[in-house]
Amino acid sequence: MSAAVEETSLGLDNRKLAMWVFLGSEFMFFGAFxxxxxxxxxxxAGGPDGEIFDIVYTSVSSFVLLMSSLTxxxxxxxxxxxxxxxxRMWILATAFQGLVFVGxxxxxxxxxxxxxxxxxxxxxxxxxxxxxxxxxVHVTVGIIMLLGLWSYSRVGKVKASQPLKxxxxxxxxxxVDVIWVIxxxxxxxxxxx
Amino acid sequence: MATTTAPPQARSRSVFSRPTALDGxxxxxxxxxxxxxxxxxxxxxxxxxxxGGVTAWIIRAQLASAESTLxxxxxxxxxxxxxxxxxxxxxxxxxxxxxxxxxxxLQIGARDVAFPRLNAFSFWTFLFGGLFLYSSVLFxxxxxxxxxxxxxLSTQIPGDNMAFYAVGLQIVGISSLSxxxxxxxxxxxxxxxxxxxxxxxxxxxxxxxxxxxxxxALPIIAVALFMLNGDxxxxxxFFQPAxxxxxxxxxxxxxxxxxxxxxxxxxxxMGIVSEVMPTFSxxxxxGYAAMVFAGVAIGFIGFGVWAHHMFTxxxxxxxxxxxxxxxxxIAVPTGIKIFNWVFTMWGGKVKFTTAMLFSVGFVSMFxxxxxxxxxxAIVPHDAQQTDxxxxxxxxxxxxxxxxxxxxxxxxxxYFPKVTGKLLGEKLGKWHFWTWLLGFNLTFGPMHMSGLLxxxxxxxxxxxxxxxxxxxxxVLSTAGVAVLTVSASIFLFNLVTSLRSGEASGDDxxxxxxxxxxxxxxxPYVNFYEIPEVTARDEFWERKYAEAxxxxxxxxxxxxxxxxxxxxxxxxxxxxxxxxxxxxGGTATVDTSGNAKASPDDVALPExxxxxxxxxxxxxxDTEHIxxxxxxxxxxxxxxxxxxxxxxxxxxxxALLVVGALWLMMGLFGWILEPVAEGDDDDPxxxxxxx
Numbered sequence: 001m002s003a004a005v006e007e008t009s010l011g012l013d014n015r016k017l018a019m020w021v022f023l024g025s026e027f028m029f030f031g032a033f034x035x036x037x038x039x040x041x042x043x044x045a046g047g048p049d050g051e052i053f054d055i056v057y058t059s060v061s062s063f064v065l066l067m068s069s070l071t072x073x074x075x076x077x078x079x080x081x082x083x084x085x086x087x088r089m090w091i092l093a094t095a096f097q098g099l100v101f102v103g104x105x106x107x108x109x110x111x112x113x114x115x116x117x118x119x120x121x122x123x124x125x126x127x128x129x130x131x132x133x134x135x136x137v138h139v140t141v142g143i144i145m146l147l148g149l150w151s152y153s154r155v156g157k158v159k160a161s162q163p164l165k166x167x168x169x170x171x172x173x174x175x176v177d178v179i180w181v182i183x184x185x186x187x188x189x190x191x192x193x
Numbered sequence: 194m195a196t197t198t199a200p201p202q203a204r205s206r207s208v209f210s211r212p213t214a215l216d217g218x219x220x221x222x223x224x225x226x227x228x229x230x231x232x233x234x235x236x237x238x239x240x241x242x243x244x245g246g247v248t249a250w251i252i253r254a255q256l257a258s259a260e261s262t263l264x265x266x267x268x269x270x271x272x273x274x275x276x277x278x279x280x281x282x283x284x285x286x287x288x289x290x291x292x293x294x295x296x297x298x299l300q301i302g303a304r305d306v307a308f309p310r311l312n313a314f315s316f317w318t319f320l321f322g323g324l325f326l327y328s329s330v331l332f333x334x335x336x337x338x339x340x341x342x343x344x345x346l347s348t349q350i351p352g353d354n355m356a357f358y359a360v361g362l363q364i365v366g367i368s369s370l371s372x373x374x375x376x377x378x379x380x381x382x383x384x385x386x387x388x389x390x391x392x393x394x395x396x397x398x399x400x401x402x403x404x405x406x407x408x409x410a411l412p413i414i415a416v417a418l419f420m421l422n423g424d425x426x427x428x429x430x431f432f433q434p435a436x437x438x439x440x441x442x443x444x445x446x447x448x449x450x451x452x453x454x455x456x457x458x459x460x461x462x463m464g465i466v467s468e469v470m471p472t473f474s475x476x477x478x479x480g481y482a483a484m485v486f487a488g489v490a491i492g493f494i495g496f497g498v499w500a501h502h503m504f505t506x507x508x509x510x511x512x513x514x515x516x517x518x519x520x521x522x523i524a525v526p527t528g529i530k531i532f533n534w535v536f537t538m539w540g541g542k543v544k545f546t547t548a549m550l551f552s553v554g555f556v557s558m559f560x561x562x563x564x565x566x567x568x569x570a571i572v573p574h575d576a577q578q579t580d581x582x583x584x585x586x587x588x589x590x591x592x593x594x595x596x597x598x599x600x601x602x603x604x605x606x607y608f609p610k611v612t613g614k615l616l617g618e619k620l621g622k623w624h625f626w627t628w629l630l631g632f633n634l635t636f637g638p639m640h641m642s643g644l645l646x647x648x649x650x651x652x653x654x655x656x657x658x659x660x661x662x663x664x665x666x667v668l669s670t671a672g673v674a675v676l677t678v679s680a681s682i683f684l685f686n687l688v689t690s691l692r693s694g695e696a697s698g699d700d701x702x703x704x705x706x707x708x709x710x711x712x713x714x715x716p717y718v719n720f721y722e723i724p725e726v727t728a729r730d731e732f733w734e735r736k737y738a739e740a741x742x743x744x745x746x747x748x749x750x751x752x753x754x755x756x757x758x759x760x761x762x763x764x765x766x767x768x769x770x771x772x773x774x775x776x777g778g779t780a781t782v783d784t785s786g787n788a789k790a791s792p793d794d795v796a797l798p799e800x801x802x803x804x805x806x807x808x809x810x811x812x813x814d815t816e817h818i819x820x821x822x823x824x825x826x827x828x829x830x831x832x833x834x835x836x837x838x839x840x841x842x843x844x845x846x847a848l849l850v851v852g853a854l855w856l857m858m859g860l861f862g863w864i865l866e867p868v869a870e871g872d873d874d875d876p877x878x879x880x881x882x883x
Contacts, residue, residue, distance in 0.1 A: 008382040014307040018378040021408065025370060029412035032446060036420070036431065045436035119429050123438045126429035130419065144857075148864070157865075 019168045023175045026138075030179050033134060034186055037127040045122035052117050053188050054108070061104035062184050065139070068097035069177045072170045079163040087166065088150055094173065095146040098139050105136045128187065135183055138176045145169050211822040211866060215717070223823035225309035228715055230316045231295030232611065234287050235604075237320050239684075241283035244327070246680065248276035249673060253635075257670040259656040259663050269652035270337040271354075275326075277340030278358070281458070282365050283323045285592060288600045289461035290319070290369075293376055293400050295611065299708035300394045302385025302726060304719050307378040309821035310863065315372040317831035322364030325838050329357035336361075339650060341451070344432035344443035348424040356842040359422040363841075364834055366411050366418070373407035376400060385707070387726035391485070394706045395478060398485045399464030402492040406453045406460075409496070414450035417443060426844045441506055448499035456495040458592060459559075460488060462599025463530060466552045469606050470534050472704045473549040474541030477730055480533040487526035487533075494523040504572050505579045513572045520570035527563055531556060546702070547621030551602030554629055558594025562587055565640065580650065583643030589636040601628075601683075609701045613714040614694030620686040627679035635672030638665035705730040718818045822868055830859025 008014060042049070075090035109129070112118075119129040149169055152158040158165050212223040221229060251272035255263050264272070294312065298305055306312050329335045336358035338347035347355045380401045384393070393401075421443070423429035430436045432443055471478045478484060500508055500516040508516075534556050543549070565587040569575045578584060608616035642665040643649075647658055654666055699713045710732050711719055728734040737745045837852025839845065 009384045009388075010382050012382065014378050014382050017382055018307065018374050021377045022374050025374070025408045025412050028409050029416060032413045032416035032449075036416070036442060036446075039439060039442060040431075040437075043437035043439075045430070119423070119427070121430070122436050123430045123433070126420075126423065126431050130423065130429070134419075148861075152864075 016168055019171050033131040037131050040123040040127045043123040047121040048117040055188050058188050061101050064097045065101040065180055068094045069174050072173045076166045076170050079166040082160040084160050091146050091150045095143050098143045102136055102139050142173050142176050223825050225313050225821045225823055227294045227298050227305050230312055231291045234291035238284055238288045241279050245279035245284055248272045253670040253673045256654050256666050259654045266652040271335040274336045274339050285458045285596050287319055292603055300397045302707050302724050303383040305821050306375050308375050310824050310827050311371055311375050313827035315368045317828050318368035321831050321834055326361030345440050348432050356425045359418045360838045360841045363418045364838055366415055369407050370411045373404040376404045385723050385726050392729045395467035395484055396464035399460040399488050402488050403457050403460045406457050406492055410450045410453035413446055417446035444503050448502040452499040453495045456491055458596045462596045465603035466555050466599045469548050469552040469602050470537045472702050473544045474538045476541040479536035483529055484533050487529040490526040498523055504575045517570050517572050524567050547618055547625055548602050548605035550625045551598050555598040562590025562594055580648055581643040582639040582647045582649055585649050586636050586639035609697030610713050614690055615697045616690045617686045624683045631672050631675030631679050635669050638668045641665050705733040707731055826863040833859055
């Protein structure tokens with residue numbers, strides 16, 4: 001972090017700046033999906049509508065995902081302290097919570113499938129699955145990044161002197177969480193019908 | 194890729210060891226050098242430009258006579274769709290990217306882009322995306338729903354045609370998105386010392402704006418394409434009116450991307466013209482700040498005008514009025530630019546080289562296109578013209594007469610920079626005048642035939658439109674013949690100049706900006722010494738000072754030069770103090786001009802002085818300069834996009850899995866491959882890191 005930062009024009013590491021720039025793009029990506037979802041909120045073509053959502057169930061998995069942001073911060077903090085053992089522990093905890101969320105989503109999708117809410121059912125169903133599905137893909141990519149970080153720190157490719165790497169993955173992870181907060185409110189909490 | 198001076202480490206060769214070839218075919222496959230990537234973009238564009246020309250011929254041959262049956266309607270639909278897709282996504286955009294790649298690091302005084310391997314990834318993704326789109330020929334499934342792909346029309350076309358459209362554009366979009374992240378980071382973060390935002394060359398500014406437009410516009414088309422892909426291949430219901438799908442949703446998403454896209458194509462050309470005009474007028478750019486402001490304003494307003502593509506769709510009177518007003522408003526910054534170019538030439542010693550001719554051509558043709566564009570902002574007027582050849586005439590005047598003229602101007606201007614040779618001026622002038630004639634002959638009559646009611650996107654020219662319209666169409670087709678001759682002249686000129694062009698020297702145009710401080714062709718390391726920037730036209734200020742009567746005086750060779758490289762890091766902030774000693778021989782020169790000279794100068798206007806900027810000047814040692822290592826992984830990773838793409842096109846889960854795994858494998862190879870000089874990251878633990 002030290003050497004590279006002084007050389008850049010903005011004083012920010014290139015990789016960190018690039019992640020911020022990329023996340024700017026991601027907001028537009030989810031923004032467009034959310035817009036389509038809101039447009040099709042009531043376009044259910046006689047199929048299942050928002051009544052099918054189990055708010056309590058999804059609240060729990062959302063809570064798990066939100067808590068993973070806390071463990072991500074703790075991992076970054078431990079890395080900054082140079083405590084790699086604790087950093088790895090918190091990284092695993094974060095990845096585990098991400099897995100719980102994705103697993104929960106997979107279960108939720110299967111349940112909806114059985115109840116007749118499939119992506120081909122209606123514009124509402126299509127936009128629900130594509131919006132939450134792409135978010136799930138983002139969480140999965142984040143989990144892969146976290147596990148990569150974990151294994152590289154074990155073999156020494158990620159060193160105690162490089163908390164920046166944890167920080168950048170953390171930026172991505174927090175973004176995925178923040179987007180879920182918006183999606184959760186839009187999909188599960190606002191009234192339909 | 195932070196610079197590090199860690200000693201080279203001996204590593205055993207493995208799949209993860211870095212390739213070492215810098216030259217030849219292998220050197221290109223593994224390159225991470227922004228200059229080579231720029232050159233590869235250029236030649237790929239030439240290939241696609243040829244294919245775009247072929248499709249243009251199919252269109253014009255069919256329309257040369259009324260009620261023609263030369264090609265079937267299906268072939269015509271495929272031809273005009275492929276023509277639009279090719280020219281927009283595979284010619285104008287990547288030709289802009291070729292210039293970004295070659296010039297941006299040079300213009301900001303950097304040795305490469307921020308992420309060289311990502312840059313290679315962008316190129317290969319673009320190339321594979323283009324080839325993927327054209328591979329639809331093999332499956333008899335060439336996209337046939339127009340480059341705009343209006344759903345639900347496009348979702349109702351049987352066959353895989355529009356799946357190829359959705360997936361092909363998606364791949365090309367990934368290329369542009371990764372390039373946008375790369376170039377924004379590069380421009381924001383890798384400028385040479387002293388290069389503040391308001392000292393950046395205008396081309397760099399326009400590149401920055403363009404890449405922000407790409408960054409925010411591409412995710413929207415990505416969403417639209419995912420939806421279309423789902424509807425066409427996987428049975429989702431986004432655009433199906435039968436289940437309540439909204440037919441206007443696609444238009445909103447597409448044009449929310451599509452209108453910024455227009456500026457994505459034109460802004461790089463505007464940047465190039467802003468470099469060419471001052472050089473050949475021998476004046477600084479008129480109104481630099483206004484020029485930059487106008488570019489940024491275009492970027493912002495460009496996101497607020499998209500519905501003027503939909504005035505005849507169901508968007509309602511309020512939206513029509515609002516978007517009509519914003520569309521008129523965007524003409525203001527564009528007008529600022531036009532006037533500033535004119536005032537740059539005003540009173541200058543204008544030298545009409547081919548590059549300058551193309552730039553003047555850009556300004557005049559783009560003005561015509563801009564004026565017909567304003568007519569679209571008037572809603573009732575637009576309602577009359579929608580889907581007529583008036584529209585076709587308009588957007589070819591801004592994209593061909595605008596973007597392409599500007600980019601070709603850049604090819605003539607920067608050819609010596611890339612090759613060390615001049616692109617033939619005599620043939621160049623033939624190229625320009627035939628190009629201008631052919632262009633106006635092709636697209637000028639379309640204004641008339643459009644106003645007389647000729648519909649666009651229609652395979653057969655109706656005979657009932659009368660002989661006037663038929664005549665205009667004959668003229669248009671004749672114009673394409675002239676353009677073909679002109680393009681052949683250009684290609685011939687390009688090839689002969691590459692082989693046996695006149696040597697250009699390092700600074701053939703007496704140019705103004707940093708990229709011309711390096712020898713031509715640009716050496717591998719770009720700058721032997723990173724220059725310190727003290728002025729907007731840095732190179733010009735180093736060459737010339739203003740005498741007391743206001744006339745230019747060259748700074749004598751050696752007057753501001755030859756510091757000991759061993760002291761350079763320490764002396765970076767001391768140029769003001771060193772100046773009096775170095776300028777001893779130029780007592781008549783106004784000090785305010787000469788104070789720009791810094792001890793970090795490496796290049797002088799005189800040829801013998803430029804010779805000093807060779808490695809020998811620094812003990813023949815460029816080894817200490819850390820350059821990005823070549824890598825095969827970007828190419829290897831991109832190969833995975835093909836199975837993934839075909840999997841999405843044909844709904845084949847096996848291909849999808851193969852593609853996803855391949856991409857993962859490529860990604861990890863990318864991460865695991867070592868850097869020849871040791872760890873690419875931070876040096877070993879230091880106190881500051883904790």
